[in-house]
Every structure is written in structure tokens, then in C-alpha cells.
Amino acid sequence: MNALRTLWSTITVVALVAAVPAARANDSMAATAIGGLTLVKSDAIRMDSEDLYISEKQVRVAYRFTNTTDRDIDTLVAFPLPDYVAAPTQVVLDFANDIRFETRIDGKPAKLDFVQQAIFKGQDITARLTALGVPPVAQYHIFEAALKALPKSEVDRLVQDGLLQNIGAPDQPDWLAKWLVRTTVTRTQVFPAGKTVSVEHSYNPLPGGSVGGGLDRRYRKEPDFAAKKKAYCIDDAFIRGFEARQKTLREPNAYSEVWLAYVLKTGANWAGPIRDFRLVVDKGDPDALVSFCAAGVKKTGPTTFEVRAKDFTPKQDLNVLIVKFEKP
DSSP, X not given: OOOOOOOOHHHHHHTOEESSOSOOBOOEEEEEETTEEEEOOOSSEEEEEEEEEEESSOEXXXXXXXXXXXXXXXXXXXXXXXXXXXXXXXXXXXXHHHSOOEEEETTEEOOOEEEXXXXXXXXXXXXXXXXXXXXXSOBHHHHHHHHHTSOHHHHHHHHHTTSEEEOSBTTBOOEEEOSEEEEEEEEEEEEOTTOEEEEEXXXXXXXXXXXXXXXXXXXXXXXXXXXXXXXXXXXXXHHHHHHHHHTTSSSTTOEEEEEEEEBOGGGGGXXXXXXEEEEEEEOSSTTOEEEEOOSSOEEOSXXXXXXXXXXXXXXXXXXXXXXXXXXX
């Protein structure tokens, strides 16, 4: 469907680098296990509907769940947020307040907890860092002080294991954390026997992006462009539209990219497929271009695109590319 590391908005303020273009994810049942939070599949609770709206400014998602059994189910439900690289930052990203994440169950506000883990090469290393006094979220001064307090042998081991990189001088190290920070919003929820429950989430996304970027013709044979093309289903029509707009710009690089992502696959963790699925992608500016992977996309307004599906089982996550052009 149509229509590098530089980040802006809140991500610029906190100097984070998005490991996955930012946005959020589908509800999923969860279990707290040794080593961290794990999502589990439910064969008792059905997702009757999901109505998802995603834009650069806001994400809203409304679900209806039905407990198909004759007993109440009291469970932990998890909503994963995007991973980000734990590069040292002056300000810690406060998901609870910065993105204004809210959940309502049958119209009433829900109490939420935010679980943060350090992930390296797919492994949860939170306990290792905590035992060393190193914070998983690498706030700059606290992070540097924690490393200075460690014996050199421990710092060397972190470097050898690939968790740290010195980007400064040997005698004045400037440490770069190489793990990801994974944040999951959790809540305890009762699904009454045989009843349907409505759940609504809303939040301000933290979009990744670039000023200028890798869409120019000279970059299209590079691996980064191939990866981007696959992630956002960029096709020839999108490229033609981009080139036509680029010719009207004062400078060829007078455009910006916005990257949004939504972890959709966890919607398959409920009993059976999603009976009624609706997605609306809003590109915000009528003059912008948008590309994402989906079937049966319909343009429903100057900035909105809609996808509908029955008995939908998500098999991939959603990535949205929005390209905005400098106004004359």
C-alpha cells in the first residue's frame, strides 16, 4: 500500500535511538516468569473485535473480549511498547507520563504497571545489570557513576560480552550501552464468565524518523533501502510519487520520514482469530506520502486509509512510513 538515526520529537529530547520504529502493540495475556515477562496464549478468551487508529500524533485501539468459559478468569494482561537502544541519555523516558498511556475497561480507568527489561541478543540481562548496580535505563550521569564504581574486571567483562562500547579515549571512556530497553504495560484484569469486556487504549506515540533520508535514488542499491522497502512494502508507484514530489522541492533533501510501528502479532494470542478487525492509518498531511503492508486498503479521506478483515489472524507486525515534504 502506498500513497539515520536522526530522531525528533520526544525521542530527540531523550536522545534515544529507536530499535523498532515507535508505536505500541496488541493486548496479550501474560505470565510473570523467572527472567522476565512472557506472553502466553489464551484458549479461553476470544478477541471479538479490534479497532486500531494509528497516526504520528496519537494511537487509539478499542477491543472487545469475550470469556468463552463458565468461570471468571483473573489474569495478567500485557501491552508491549517498542524496544529502544539504551544509549546513555540525559533524561529518562517516562512512558507512564510522556506518552500519556491510558487504559479503560468498560469505560473505567485501569491501574497500570510499567515493567522494564534490558535485552541483549534476545536474552534478558536485567538481573545481571541490577546485580552490578548498572541501571537498565542508561540515564547519563547515573549510568556513568555506576560504571565508575565497578571493578575494572567487571567493566572489561561487559565490554568483552558486547554490552558496552567505549566511544571515547582509553583514559577518558565514554560508554555506550548496547542492549535494548523493553517496556511492557501490564494490568490485572478479571474477565467475567460468559461476558464481553471492552478495553480501550490511547497514547501519544514516539515516532522515529529522519530529516532527509535513504529514499533518494543514489541510496536505493544499499542494504538499508532494501530493508526499508520490505518493512514498509514500498513499491514502484510510491517511488514515482516520491520522485515527482522531490522535483518540486527547493532542495532534494527537503523532506522528512516518520516511522511508526505497532506490534500486531500478539493479537494471535487469544482464542481463535480476531473476528472483526479494522485499521485506520492517518498520514496527517494530505500532501504526505504513506506506505505500509496490508491487503484491501481503501482511502477514506484526504489523510486516512482503512483496512477491514474478518476472522483475522495477524502474522506480522505493522510498520508505517510517512514521508512529509517541506512546504514552499
